[in-house]
Amino acid sequence: MVSVAIVGNGPVDLHPDFDSFKEEIDIWIGADRGALTLVLNELPMDYAVGDFDSTNHTEKTSIQENATFFEEYPPEKDETDLEIALLKALELNPNTIYIVGVTGGRLDHELVNIQLLYKIIAEGIRGIIIDKSNHLELTLPGLHTVKHSNNYPTISFIPFTQHVKGLNLEGFKYPLQQQDISWGSTLCISNKLLLNNGTFSYDEGILLLIKSRDTIPM
Numbered sequence: 001m002v003s004v005a006i007v008g009n010g011p012v013d014l015h016p017d018f019d020s021f022k023e024e025i026d027i028w029i030g031a032d033r034g035a036l037t038l039v040l041n042e043l044p045m046d047y048a049v050g051d052f053d054s055t056n057h058t059e060k061t062s063i064q065e066n067a068t069f070f071e072e073y074p075p076e077k078d079e080t081d082l083e084i085a086l087l088k089a090l091e092l093n094p095n096t097i098y099i100v101g102v103t104g105g106r107l108d109h110e111l112v113n114i115q116l117l118y119k120i121i122a123e124g125i126r127g128i129i130i131d132k133s134n135h136l137e138l139t140l141p142g143l144h145t146v147k148h149s150n151n152y153p154t155i156s157f158i159p160f161t162q163h164v165k166g167l168n169l170e171g172f173k174y175p176l177q178q179q180d181i182s183w184g185s186t187l188c189i190s191n192k193l194l195l196n197n198g199t200f201s202y203d204e205g206i207l208l209l210i211k212s213r214d215t216i217p218m
Contacts, residue, residue, distance in 0.1 A: 007034035031085035050081035152211035164205035171198030
């Protein structure tokens with residue numbers, strides 16, 4: 001079982017607590033300035049990829065010195081730095097890919113980054129986006145288990161395809177049986193588990209699982 005974590009260039013104030021999941025990660029990849037995040041958090045960096053146009057000379061030198069493999073690309077390219085990092089992760093044949101530093105900031109980047117989860121599950125790999133307040137995972141039809149998390153206690157389900165058919169929720173405060181939901185439905189927002197585990201299943205479509213918590217202003 002191999003787990004890869006990709007760190008992107010999103011706002012650092014939205015980063016999760018790396019200590020809460022770093023023990024699960026076997027390989028770390030920094031995408032552009034996300035590689036500097038790995039350096040500053042004293043995390044191992046197996047790969048640093050991107051055009052590094054968001055770093056200065058001193059920062060890029062620090063990244064080069066701390067990365068096992070450093071791959072620089074021209075600024076004018078077809079893929080974003082994050083997609084380049086994802087392609088590198090897919091080459092490593094992982095079971096799970098965590099993506100950090102890809103929420104907040106520009107909305108176009110955030111939306112397409114969420115869509116990249118589809119590219120991951122299409123390869124039969126589990127893909128998870130994590131930030132300070134959210135834990136996102138795209139799922140396919142079938143039976144799935146959800147575990148309670150103190151960091152992300154609220155659970156929502158959002159249809160990724162226009163329709164999701166035959167949704168069942170068991171072990172939740174608000175259970176469902178054979179419910180169809182579509183784009184714009186708020187039926188499955190803000191649920192909670194009754195115990196430490198629950199299950200959900202559905203027959204057709206693609207469903208986005210979001211575990212979250214409310215952000216408390218400082």
